[in-house]
Amino acid sequence: MIERIAFLAPDFQSKEPRELALLSIISQSFIQPFSIEDNLLVILTALTSGSGVGFNRAMLFRTDRDKLKGEAWLGPRTAEEAKAIWDVLSTPGIGYVEIIEHNRWLMTKLSDSLSRSIKPLSYSLAQDNLTIPATSAARKEMLLVRNARQEPLVDPRFLEILGVEEFLCVPLLAEDRIMGLIVLDNAFSRQPIEPKDVKLASLCGLMAGNYMYAAWLHNQMIEMERLAALGEMAVFITHQLRNPLTAIGGFTDQLLNGGVEETKKRRNLEIIQREIRRLEDVVTKLARFLKADIRQAAPFDLKAALLAAVRNPDLGRKGAGIEIVADIEEPLPKAVGDPTYVGEAIRNLIDNALEATDKDGRILVTARRQDQSWAVVTVEDTGKGMPASVRDKLFTPFFSTKDKGMGLGLLFVKRVMEAGGGRVEVDSEPGRGTSFRLFFRTGDERREGA
Amino acid sequence: MKHILIVDDEETLCLLYKEELSREGYEVATAGNADEALALLKAEAFDLIVTDIRMPGRDGVELITDIMALRKDIPIIINTAYQSYKQDFMTWAADAYVVKSSSLVELKAKIRDLLDR
Numbered sequence: 001m002i003e004r005i006a007f008l009a010p011d012f013q014s015k016e017p018r019e020l021a022l023l024s025i026i027s028q029s030f031i032q033p034f035s036i037e038d039n040l041l042v043i044l045t046a047l048t049s050g051s052g053v054g055f056n057r058a059m060l061f062r063t064d065r066d067k068l069k070g071e072a073w074l075g076p077r078t079a080e081e082a083k084a085i086w087d088v089l090s091t092p093g094i095g096y097v098e099i100i101e102h103n104r105w106l107m108t109k110l111s112d113s114l115s116r117s118i119k120p121l122s123y124s125l126a127q128d129n130l131t132i133p134a135t136s137a138a139r140k141e142m143l144l145v146r147n148a149r150q151e152p153l154v155d156p157r158f159l160e161i162l163g164v165e166e167f168l169c170v171p172l173l174a175e176d177r178i179m180g181l182i183v184l185d186n187a188f189s190r191q192p193i194e195p196k197d198v199k200l201a202s203l204c205g206l207m208a209g210n211y212m213y214a215a216w217l218h219n220q221m222i223e224m225e226r227l228a229a230l231g232e233m234a235v236f237i238t239h240q241l242r243n244p245l246t247a248i249g250g251f252t253d254q255l256l257n258g259g260v261e262e263t264k265k266r267r268n269l270e271i272i273q274r275e276i277r278r279l280e281d282v283v284t285k286l287a288r289f290l291k292a293d294i295r296q297a298a299p300f301d302l303k304a305a306l307l308a309a310v311r312n313p314d315l316g317r318k319g320a321g322i323e324i325v326a327d328i329e330e331p332l333p334k335a336v337g338d339p340t341y342v343g344e345a346i347r348n349l350i351d352n353a354l355e356a357t358d359k360d361g362r363i364l365v366t367a368r369r370q371d372q373s374w375a376v377v378t379v380e381d382t383g384k385g386m387p388a389s390v391r392d393k394l395f396t397p398f399f400s401t402k403d404k405g406m407g408l409g410l411l412f413v414k415r416v417m418e419a420g421g422g423r424v425e426v427d428s429e430p431g432r433g434t435s436f437r438l439f440f441r442t443g444d445e446r447r448e449g450a
Numbered sequence: 451m452k453h454i455l456i457v458d459d460e461e462t463l464c465l466l467y468k469e470e471l472s473r474e475g476y477e478v479a480t481a482g483n484a485d486e487a488l489a490l491l492k493a494e495a496f497d498l499i500v501t502d503i504r505m506p507g508r509d510g511v512e513l514i515t516d517i518m519a520l521r522k523d524i525p526i527i528i529n530t531a532y533q534s535y536k537q538d539f540m541t542w543a544a545d546a547y548v549v550k551s552s553s554l555v556e557l558k559a560k561i562r563d564l565l566d567r
Contacts, residue, residue: 238533
């Protein structure tokens, strides 16, 4: 017997131990497509919700280079607010999504003033005479402070904002890095912080630290990829410009040096003109590619765009002997995107298909609604196909299998699709052919909502 | 008369190099890809080869390897639009590396140097 079990239950509010519930909320948030800010909010939420550890308030500091800066402070401002929040959070059946929603609302409406009050707090981790709370991060140890007013090591400015005598500092660590710090207290319930709370808070701190580290690494990686792409682009443009420039320079020099007969003069000028047009083409393609995602995406008539692309007279000239078949479902919903760019993207795909297909081959363009939210366009050929090694690089900038290809065509297709919230997929088999699938968001819901 | 082989997939550049080097008093043959170049090398004797790197089919680096196997003594000049191939150690086997430019002065000077040796 095989039992299928949801990886993580969406509802944590049951008879499970609260420790499990807490870790469950945090883990679940990490596999959601939330932003880092939202996920940090989830951690603060977990630490302050009645079902979690149950601290009253959680304050987050994040490290920015060698500075520890106050970032967010989650919790009620008064005992009445505290009671209202706890009532909401202890409603049976409330899941993490509701709690996050609630807290997002709380952050904007209620505790904004709380978060604002800690924004001026900034500690340099590089300096020697650190005060609490920064000491906790710098020394990478948790600190439980009681009778704070009698402790000279506590920063008085911080204490004045916090306004309580007892609090817990949890550093957020990953490997040897200090990612931030969380400060927890029980300002309203006045419950002393117990050893089991400290233990659980430390676990949350480890999870949060590692999560922040992963997010930081991810950003670093994106930045590196961006730089690498820029480098490749520079090399590529150089090449695209140098060949025509060499020809233009050389044939111009011939003209200037004299001794060229009349017929050759004209030939030289024609070559120069042709090479200048080539340069212009490079510039146009690059410019078009670079601004492909700037235009506004809006619902448009997908069928009209497809027919315009398929019936383009240029295709007949390029693909003599190749049959182009369009199979468009009726009625086809509106798709979201820029019709001009989508048209060009589909043209690109058909052009590629024509180049890959032999004389007696066939290109099939289909369009159909997949479900309420998606419409799918496929461009399929019976051409030579490609191995996985080529397929995996198709959307890499400046990768081309064509002699004079710029390697921007398919990347353009991808960017056009993503600009409208869609995506592109490709299947290919050597000797069998290639199939591109464009997934468009349908424009129906918007119209209904309007 | 010294015999030079130009290998470049850009027809326009082959034409330009052929005319310019003929004017300098060389006998010039051109090839549009590595295979054409190898066929010519097997059929005729050349004193120097100028080759592009990025070409359809086998590239200039592979061509150099083949030429070395065929005849070690022919001087080779790499003439490419890319600076970056200098990092490929296989290009070090060439006698000179000239980046394509709107002026042929450097290429012509390198050819003279190598043929005068």
